[in-house]
Amino acid sequence: MLTFVYNTKKKMYEKKIPLPLECGLVMTREILGGKWKPNLLLAISEGINRPSLLHRAIPQSTKRVLNLQLKELEEFEVIEKKIYHQLPPKVEYRLTERGETLMPLLRQMNEWGEKNRPFIKSVILNRTKTTE
Amino acid sequence: MLTFVYNTKKKMYEKKIPLPLECGLVMTREILGGKWKPNLLLAISEGINRPSLLHRAIPQSTKRVLNLQLKELEEFEVIEKKIYHQLPPKVEYRLTERGETLMPLLRQMNEWGEKNRPFIKSVILNRTKTTE
Protein backbone atom coordinates (compact mmCIF):
# COMPACT_ATOMS: atom_id res chain seq x y z
CA MET A 1 0.00 0.00 0.00
CA LEU A 2 1.20 3.40 -0.89
CA THR A 3 2.17 5.77 1.86
CA PHE A 4 2.44 9.47 1.28
CA VAL A 5 5.39 11.03 2.99
CA TYR A 6 5.54 14.70 2.33
CA ASN A 7 7.66 15.55 5.29
CA THR A 8 10.86 13.80 6.05
CA LYS A 9 11.96 16.39 8.54
CA LYS A 10 9.83 18.24 10.95
CA LYS A 11 9.77 21.98 10.93
CA MET A 12 6.35 23.35 11.70
CA TYR A 13 3.68 20.84 11.09
CA GLU A 14 4.73 17.40 10.18
CA LYS A 15 1.51 15.62 9.60
CA LYS A 16 1.87 12.00 10.31
CA ILE A 17 -1.38 11.07 8.74
CA PRO A 18 -1.36 11.79 5.03
CA LEU A 19 -4.23 13.53 3.33
CA PRO A 20 -5.68 12.80 -0.07
CA LEU A 21 -4.12 15.62 -2.03
CA GLU A 22 -6.30 14.92 -5.01
CA CYS A 23 -9.46 16.33 -3.54
CA GLY A 24 -10.53 19.93 -3.94
CA LEU A 25 -12.44 20.02 -0.71
CA VAL A 26 -9.42 18.81 1.19
CA MET A 27 -7.25 21.45 -0.43
CA THR A 28 -9.63 24.21 0.51
CA ARG A 29 -9.77 22.91 4.02
CA GLU A 30 -6.00 23.06 4.12
CA ILE A 31 -6.24 26.80 3.54
CA LEU A 32 -9.35 27.75 5.47
CA GLY A 33 -9.27 25.13 8.16
CA GLY A 34 -7.70 27.15 10.92
CA LYS A 35 -9.95 28.44 13.63
CA TRP A 36 -9.60 32.10 12.70
CA LYS A 37 -8.41 32.00 9.15
CA PRO A 38 -11.69 32.89 7.53
CA ASN A 39 -12.13 35.77 9.93
CA LEU A 40 -8.63 36.98 9.26
CA LEU A 41 -9.13 36.95 5.53
CA LEU A 42 -12.45 38.69 5.71
CA ALA A 43 -11.05 41.32 8.03
CA ILE A 44 -8.03 41.93 5.84
CA SER A 45 -10.27 42.32 2.85
CA GLU A 46 -12.14 44.98 4.76
CA GLY A 47 -9.02 46.96 5.39
CA ILE A 48 -8.25 45.68 8.85
CA ASN A 49 -4.77 44.87 7.81
CA ARG A 50 -2.39 45.27 10.70
CA PRO A 51 -1.64 42.71 13.40
CA SER A 52 -2.85 44.80 16.29
CA LEU A 53 -6.01 45.78 14.48
CA LEU A 54 -6.71 42.21 13.59
CA HIS A 55 -6.30 41.16 17.16
CA ARG A 56 -8.74 43.81 18.26
CA ALA A 57 -11.17 42.72 15.61
CA ILE A 58 -10.96 39.13 16.84
CA PRO A 59 -10.55 39.56 20.58
CA GLN A 60 -11.47 35.94 21.36
CA SER A 61 -8.20 34.88 19.84
CA THR A 62 -4.61 35.32 20.89
CA LYS A 63 -1.83 37.24 19.24
CA ARG A 64 0.14 34.05 19.21
CA VAL A 65 -2.43 32.04 17.33
CA LEU A 66 -3.21 34.81 14.92
CA ASN A 67 0.45 35.08 14.06
CA LEU A 68 0.65 31.38 13.41
CA GLN A 69 -2.36 31.41 11.19
CA LEU A 70 -1.26 34.49 9.34
CA LYS A 71 2.04 32.80 8.66
CA GLU A 72 0.28 29.86 7.12
CA LEU A 73 -1.95 32.04 5.01
CA GLU A 74 1.19 33.73 3.80
CA GLU A 75 2.83 30.42 3.10
CA PHE A 76 -0.04 29.53 0.81
CA GLU A 77 0.22 32.90 -0.86
CA VAL A 78 -3.23 33.96 0.04
CA ILE A 79 -1.98 37.07 1.79
CA GLU A 80 1.15 39.15 1.59
CA LYS A 81 3.04 40.78 4.38
CA LYS A 82 4.71 44.12 4.14
CA ILE A 83 7.17 44.98 6.83
CA TYR A 84 8.07 48.59 7.32
CA HIS A 85 11.39 48.72 9.05
CA GLN A 86 10.55 51.53 11.36
CA LEU A 87 10.24 52.21 14.99
CA PRO A 88 7.73 51.48 16.21
CA PRO A 89 7.48 48.60 13.78
CA LYS A 90 4.72 48.55 11.25
CA VAL A 91 3.31 45.63 9.38
CA GLU A 92 0.57 45.42 6.84
CA TYR A 93 -1.18 42.48 5.29
CA ARG A 94 -3.10 42.42 2.08
CA LEU A 95 -4.77 39.82 -0.04
CA THR A 96 -2.92 38.44 -2.99
CA GLU A 97 -4.68 37.70 -6.25
CA ARG A 98 -5.17 34.18 -5.07
CA GLY A 99 -6.60 35.50 -1.88
CA GLU A 100 -9.06 37.66 -3.73
CA THR A 101 -10.46 34.62 -5.42
CA LEU A 102 -11.39 33.31 -2.00
CA MET A 103 -13.57 36.22 -1.13
CA PRO A 104 -16.78 35.08 -2.81
CA LEU A 105 -16.45 31.84 -0.93
CA LEU A 106 -15.86 33.57 2.38
CA ARG A 107 -18.75 35.90 1.89
CA GLN A 108 -20.99 32.97 1.16
CA MET A 109 -19.78 31.20 4.24
CA ASN A 110 -20.52 34.24 6.29
CA GLU A 111 -23.96 34.70 4.80
CA TRP A 112 -24.95 31.11 5.25
CA GLY A 113 -23.84 31.25 8.84
CA GLU A 114 -25.75 34.43 9.48
CA LYS A 115 -28.93 33.04 8.02
CA ASN A 116 -28.72 29.89 10.03
CA ARG A 117 -27.29 31.34 13.17
CA PRO A 118 -30.40 31.32 15.32
CA PHE A 119 -30.94 27.67 14.66
CA ILE A 120 -27.34 26.58 15.01
CA LYS A 121 -27.01 28.57 18.17
CA SER A 122 -30.02 26.94 19.70
CA VAL A 123 -28.69 23.49 18.86
CA ILE A 124 -25.41 24.29 20.52
CA LEU A 125 -27.03 25.77 23.57
CA ASN A 126 -29.45 22.89 24.00
CA ARG A 127 -26.98 20.09 23.52
CA THR A 128 -27.11 18.88 27.08
CA LYS A 129 -29.77 21.11 28.50
CA THR A 130 -32.40 18.42 28.37
CA THR A 131 -30.57 16.10 30.71
CA GLU A 132 -30.20 18.78 33.34
CA MET B 1 -15.87 39.36 32.77
CA LEU B 2 -18.60 37.40 31.13
CA THR B 3 -18.16 33.70 30.67
CA PHE B 4 -20.28 31.72 28.30
CA VAL B 5 -21.29 28.39 29.67
CA TYR B 6 -23.42 26.51 27.26
CA ASN B 7 -22.77 23.15 28.71
CA THR B 8 -23.14 22.36 32.34
CA LYS B 9 -22.99 18.63 31.86
CA LYS B 10 -20.85 16.80 29.45
CA LYS B 11 -22.35 14.46 26.97
CA MET B 12 -20.66 14.54 23.65
CA TYR B 13 -18.63 17.66 23.22
CA GLU B 14 -18.36 20.01 26.09
CA LYS B 15 -16.27 22.78 24.72
CA LYS B 16 -14.38 24.45 27.47
CA ILE B 17 -13.45 27.44 25.41
CA PRO B 18 -16.52 29.37 24.35
CA LEU B 19 -16.96 30.55 20.81
CA PRO B 20 -18.41 33.81 19.62
CA LEU B 21 -21.84 32.65 18.59
CA GLU B 22 -22.57 35.92 16.92
CA CYS B 23 -20.37 35.37 13.92
CA GLY B 24 -21.58 33.78 10.71
CA LEU B 25 -18.19 32.39 9.80
CA VAL B 26 -17.92 30.70 13.15
CA MET B 27 -21.37 29.19 12.76
CA THR B 28 -20.54 27.79 9.36
CA ARG B 29 -17.32 26.39 10.71
CA GLU B 30 -19.34 24.69 13.40
CA ILE B 31 -21.18 22.77 10.69
CA LEU B 32 -18.49 22.16 8.10
CA GLY B 33 -15.46 22.06 10.36
CA GLY B 34 -15.10 18.32 10.66
CA LYS B 35 -12.42 16.67 8.60
CA TRP B 36 -14.79 14.81 6.31
CA LYS B 37 -18.02 16.70 6.65
CA PRO B 38 -17.81 18.56 3.36
CA ASN B 39 -16.97 15.33 1.58
CA LEU B 40 -19.84 13.55 3.25
CA LEU B 41 -22.32 16.21 2.26
CA LEU B 42 -21.13 16.34 -1.30
CA ALA B 43 -21.22 12.58 -1.57
CA ILE B 44 -24.70 12.37 -0.14
CA SER B 45 -25.88 14.99 -2.57
CA GLU B 46 -24.55 12.81 -5.35
CA GLY B 47 -26.58 9.85 -4.21
CA ILE B 48 -23.90 8.09 -2.24
CA ASN B 49 -26.20 7.85 0.67
CA ARG B 50 -25.48 4.72 2.65
CA PRO B 51 -22.86 4.29 5.37
CA SER B 52 -20.93 1.58 3.62
CA LEU B 53 -20.96 3.44 0.32
CA LEU B 54 -19.80 6.59 2.00
CA HIS B 55 -16.96 4.78 3.59
CA ARG B 56 -15.91 3.36 0.27
CA ALA B 57 -16.12 6.79 -1.27
CA ILE B 58 -13.86 8.19 1.43
CA PRO B 59 -11.49 5.32 2.11
CA GLN B 60 -8.95 7.48 3.93
CA SER B 61 -11.40 7.81 6.76
CA THR B 62 -12.72 5.37 9.30
CA LYS B 63 -16.20 4.07 9.78
CA ARG B 64 -15.97 5.32 13.32
CA VAL B 65 -15.19 8.87 12.41
CA LEU B 66 -17.69 8.99 9.61
CA ASN B 67 -20.39 7.86 11.99
CA LEU B 68 -19.46 10.57 14.45
CA GLN B 69 -19.51 13.25 11.83
CA LEU B 70 -22.72 12.01 10.30
CA LYS B 71 -24.29 12.18 13.72
CA GLU B 72 -23.28 15.80 14.08
CA LEU B 73 -24.55 16.70 10.66
CA GLU B 74 -27.79 15.11 11.65
CA GLU B 75 -27.86 17.01 14.90
CA PHE B 76 -27.64 20.26 12.99
CA GLU B 77 -30.39 19.09 10.69
CA VAL B 78 -28.32 19.23 7.60
CA ILE B 79 -28.94 15.61 6.79
CA GLU B 80 -31.63 13.10 7.70
CA LYS B 81 -31.26 9.47 8.51
CA LYS B 82 -33.69 6.79 7.49
CA ILE B 83 -33.37 3.48 9.22
CA TYR B 84 -34.93 0.47 7.58
CA HIS B 85 -35.49 -2.12 10.24
CA GLN B 86 -34.44 -5.06 8.18
CA LEU B 87 -31.87 -7.73 8.13
CA PRO B 88 -29.31 -7.01 6.97
CA PRO B 89 -29.84 -3.48 8.29
CA LYS B 90 -30.22 -0.67 5.83
CA VAL B 91 -29.67 3.01 6.40
CA GLU B 92 -29.99 5.94 4.07
CA TYR B 93 -29.00 9.54 4.46
CA ARG B 94 -30.31 12.47 2.52
CA LEU B 95 -29.94 16.20 2.63
CA THR B 96 -32.55 18.24 4.38
CA GLU B 97 -33.71 21.55 3.00
CA ARG B 98 -31.15 23.24 5.15
CA GLY B 99 -28.54 20.90 3.80
CA GLU B 100 -29.49 21.74 0.24
CA THR B 101 -28.73 25.38 0.91
CA LEU B 102 -25.19 24.36 1.68
CA MET B 103 -24.57 22.83 -1.69
CA PRO B 104 -23.61 25.98 -3.61
CA LEU B 105 -21.07 26.67 -0.92
CA LEU B 106 -19.66 23.17 -1.02
CA ARG B 107 -19.44 23.17 -4.77
CA GLN B 108 -17.56 26.43 -4.64
CA MET B 109 -15.21 25.08 -2.04
CA ASN B 110 -14.55 22.11 -4.23
CA GLU B 111 -13.98 24.19 -7.32
CA TRP B 112 -11.65 26.58 -5.63
CA GLY B 113 -9.67 23.71 -4.28
CA GLU B 114 -9.47 22.03 -7.65
CA LYS B 115 -8.26 25.16 -9.35
CA ASN B 116 -5.60 25.79 -6.78
CA ARG B 117 -4.66 22.23 -6.14
CA PRO B 118 -1.40 22.10 -8.04
CA PHE B 119 -0.08 25.08 -6.17
CA ILE B 120 -1.31 24.06 -2.75
CA LYS B 121 0.01 20.60 -3.24
CA SER B 122 3.43 21.89 -4.14
CA VAL B 123 3.52 24.07 -1.06
CA ILE B 124 2.66 21.13 1.11
CA LEU B 125 5.17 18.87 -0.54
CA ASN B 126 7.95 21.42 -0.36
CA ARG B 127 7.43 22.49 3.18
CA THR B 128 10.62 21.01 4.49
CA LYS B 129 12.13 19.66 1.32
CA THR B 130 14.56 22.55 1.06
CA THR B 131 16.27 21.72 4.31
CA GLU B 132 16.84 18.13 3.30
Place this chain on the structure above:
DNA sequence: CATACAGGGGACAAAATTATCCCCGGAGGA
Protein backbone atom coordinates in the same frame (compact mmCIF):
# COMPACT_ATOMS: atom_id res chain seq x y z
C1' DC C 1 10.63 54.22 36.99
C1' DA C 2 6.38 52.09 35.31
C1' DT C 3 3.38 51.50 31.74
C1' DA C 4 1.76 51.39 27.17
C1' DC C 5 2.36 50.54 22.46
C1' DA C 6 4.28 48.50 18.04
C1' DG C 7 5.60 43.50 16.47
C1' DG C 8 7.41 38.82 17.43
C1' DG C 9 8.06 34.11 19.25
C1' DG C 10 9.98 29.98 22.52
C1' DA C 11 8.41 26.57 25.86
C1' DC C 12 5.02 24.24 27.44
C1' DA C 13 0.07 22.89 28.81
C1' DA C 14 -4.49 21.98 27.66
C1' DA C 15 -8.15 21.03 24.71
C1' DA C 16 -10.22 19.23 20.70
C1' DT C 17 -10.28 16.10 17.02
C1' DT C 18 -9.11 11.65 14.77
C1' DA C 19 -7.36 6.95 14.67
C1' DT C 20 -6.80 2.29 16.28
C1' DC C 21 -8.59 -1.83 18.13
C1' DC C 22 -11.94 -4.77 19.14
C1' DC C 23 -16.59 -6.21 20.11
C1' DC C 24 -21.82 -6.56 19.31
C1' DG C 25 -26.21 -8.89 16.48
C1' DG C 26 -27.83 -11.55 12.83
C1' DA C 27 -28.02 -13.37 8.04
C1' DG C 28 -25.99 -15.73 4.15
C1' DG C 29 -22.58 -18.43 1.54
C1' DA C 30 -18.60 -21.84 0.79
Place this chain on the structure above:
DNA sequence: TCCTCCGGGGATAATTTTGTCCCCTGTATG
Protein backbone atom coordinates in the same frame (compact mmCIF):
# COMPACT_ATOMS: atom_id res chain seq x y z
C1' DT D 1 -17.41 -23.72 11.11
C1' DC D 2 -15.33 -19.64 9.31
C1' DC D 3 -15.61 -15.62 6.77
C1' DT D 4 -18.25 -11.82 4.69
C1' DC D 5 -21.51 -8.31 4.73
C1' DC D 6 -24.83 -4.91 6.84
C1' DG D 7 -24.71 -1.11 10.70
C1' DG D 8 -23.09 0.53 15.27
C1' DG D 9 -20.17 2.01 19.10
C1' DG D 10 -17.12 1.69 23.78
C1' DA D 11 -12.41 2.40 25.39
C1' DT D 12 -8.32 4.26 24.74
C1' DA D 13 -4.28 6.21 22.24
C1' DA D 14 -2.27 9.38 19.08
C1' DT D 15 -2.24 13.47 16.56
C1' DT D 16 -3.28 18.08 15.71
C1' DT D 17 -4.68 22.49 16.99
C1' DT D 18 -5.13 26.25 20.42
C1' DG D 19 -4.17 28.56 24.56
C1' DT D 20 -1.14 30.36 28.52
C1' DC D 21 2.78 32.43 30.23
C1' DC D 22 6.58 34.97 29.79
C1' DC D 23 10.32 37.37 27.55
C1' DC D 24 12.45 40.21 23.64
C1' DT D 25 13.64 45.17 20.93
C1' DG D 26 12.60 50.13 21.16
C1' DT D 27 10.13 54.51 21.62
C1' DA D 28 7.06 57.48 23.98
C1' DT D 29 4.39 59.23 27.86
C1' DG D 30 2.75 59.93 32.60
